[in-house]
Amino acid sequence: MEEKLSSVAKTLTPSPIQQLSYLAQRCNAVNLAEGFPDFPAPLHIKNAAVSAINSDFNQYRHVQGICDHVACKMKEMHGIAVDPLTDIVICCGQSEAFAATIFAIINQGDEVILFDPSYETYDTCIRLAGGVPVYVGLDPPHWTLNSDKLEKSFTNKTKALVLNSPHNPTGKIFTMDELEIIAGACRRRDLLAVTDEVYEHITFDNERHVSLASLPEMQSRTVITSSLSKTFSVTGWRVGWAIAPTCIASAIRNIHIKITDSAPAPFQEAALSALTSFPAYFDSLRRDYESKRDCIFDLLVKVGFKMQFKPQGSFFVFAELPESWPLSDVEFVEELIKQAGVVAVPGCGFFHDNASADFESQRFIRFAFCKSDDTLAIASAKISELVDATGNLKLFKINQ
Numbered sequence: 582m583e584e585k586l587s588s589v590a591k592t593l594t595p596s597p598i599q600q601l602s603y604l605a606q607r608c609n610a611v612n613l614a615e616g617f618p619d620f621p622a623p624l625h626i627k628n629a630a631v632s633a634i635n636s637d638f639n640q641y642r643h644v645q646g647i648c649d650h651v652a653c654k655m656k657e658m659h660g661i662a663v664d665p666l667t668d669i670v671i672c673c674g675q676s677e678a679f680a681a682t683i684f685a686i687i688n689q690g691d692e693v694i695l696f697d698p699s700y701e702t703y704d705t706c707i708r709l710a711g712g713v714p715v716y717v718g719l720d721p722p723h724w725t726l727n728s729d730k731l732e733k734s735f736t737n738k739t740k741a742l743v744l745n746s747p748h749n750p751t752g753k754i755f756t757m758d759e760l761e762i763i764a765g766a767c768r769r770r771d772l773l774a775v776t777d778e779v780y781e782h783i784t785f786d787n788e789r790h791v792s793l794a795s796l797p798e799m800q801s802r803t804v805i806t807s808s809l810s811k812t813f814s815v816t817g818w819r820v821g822w823a824i825a826p827t828c829i830a831s832a833i834r835n836i837h838i839k840i841t842d843s844a845p846a847p848f849q850e851a852a853l854s855a856l857t858s859f860p861a862y863f864d865s866l867r868r869d870y871e872s873k874r875d876c877i878f879d880l881l882v883k884v885g886f887k888m889q890f891k892p893q894g895s896f897f898v899f900a901e902l903p904e905s906w907p908l909s910d911v912e913f914v915e916e917l918i919k920q921a922g923v924v925a926v927p928g929c930g931f932f933h934d935n936a937s938a939d940f941e942s943q944r945f946i947r948f949a950f951c952k953s954d955d956t957l958a959i960a961s962a963k964i965s966e967l968v969d970a971t972g973n974l975k976l977f978k979i980n981q
């Protein structure tokens with residue numbers, strides 16, 4: 582039967598991460614692996630969804646009010662004027678918005694620049710569309726963008742570039758200088774930029790998210806994708822959007838309608854309540870996540886990880902294994918599941934470039950801190966127990 586599969590489907594095999602996730606389930610491990618909250622969504626939003634279901638919003642639906650609010654937010658946060666009637670497409674999460682964008686702009690053989698490490702889905706979408714991902718490694722420990730490396734990655738086939746900031750898996754926020762470098766390259770080479778801004782509201786230490794589209798001459802060449810998922814703890818509701826120049830938005834809309842028709846109707850209704858949350862909601866979101874970040878970051882420092890970079894945003898700490906721990910990232914996570922009952926994600930799944938694969942990709946572990954304080958306390962206790970009097974993780978002694 583396998584010969585019936587498309588060639589691209591054959592390349593999509595389960596990652597080591599999925600296999601570890603089965604092991605974690607068998608061991609009933611505390612989950613610091615996946616980037617979704619394990620605590621309830623805000624009550625006012627849940628009530629809005631319940632009320633929408635009770636009011637029989639059961640059919641295909643386009644809730645224009647979402648586009649109106651997203652347009653207002655764009656003006657308020659980034660000073661960008663967007664026409665809510667033509668330039669915003671509501672999709673099933675950022676994931677569909679991104680896939681539809683790629684299908685709208687990428688032809689067979691077009692090259693798309695991605696930063697390495699990166700969220701895995703971009704690669705798959707680009708390849709499904711017949712495009713070719715081209716990776717530019719970010720330099721550890723601060724995951725800095727090197728403008729020469731970026732410049733060398735362009736060819737006459739380069740069509741677009743993908744930017745995710747705040748960044749999964751590292752927690753980096755691209756600096757203004759880096760955004761200028763990216764924008765400069767897009768302008769000079771007439772490239773499109775596709776941004777993933779799902780962590781736009783989850784920023785720490787007074788850092789603020791700046792959209793690439795807000796830089797001079799960038800709005801006309803940028804597609805912004807984002808969603809409700811992370812900001813409102815509703816990753817399962819599947820409401821997101823793409824914001825694009827009118828002609829591209831229209832193509833994205835056509836693809837979205839052919840593929841899924843509409844995002845879930847009751848959750849689109851509830852999105853209206855979410856997007857009109859008071860400013861205090863966004864402030865407390867940042868504060869809560871900052872203290873969760875501190876909790877996990879400090880724990881990892883305490884147990885001996887090499888912590889040279891403190892995340893500035895997103896749900897993740899990307900922790901480096903010290904040279905004295907003789908395990909690869911996958912081996913470490915396996916031991917962490919079996920011995921501590923905690924699961925995290927080996928970094929290798931986020932690296933694609935062979936040059937960086939040699940050293941970095943097997944040295945990082947991604948810990949998600951978008952978890953309840955109870956979950957974080959249990960995970961902290963379990964991980965702390967593994968430290969001996971000299972501050973080393975005991976599990977490494979077993980393996981030495």
Ligand SMILES: Cc1ncc(COP(=O)(O)O)c(C=O)c1O
Pocket residue numbers: 616673674675676677700745748749777779807808809810816820821
């Ligand atoms: C960087 C990034 N983009 C997008 C998504 C998925 O977003 P959505 O639930 O809106 O599809 C995730 C989820 O983990 C993510 O980390």
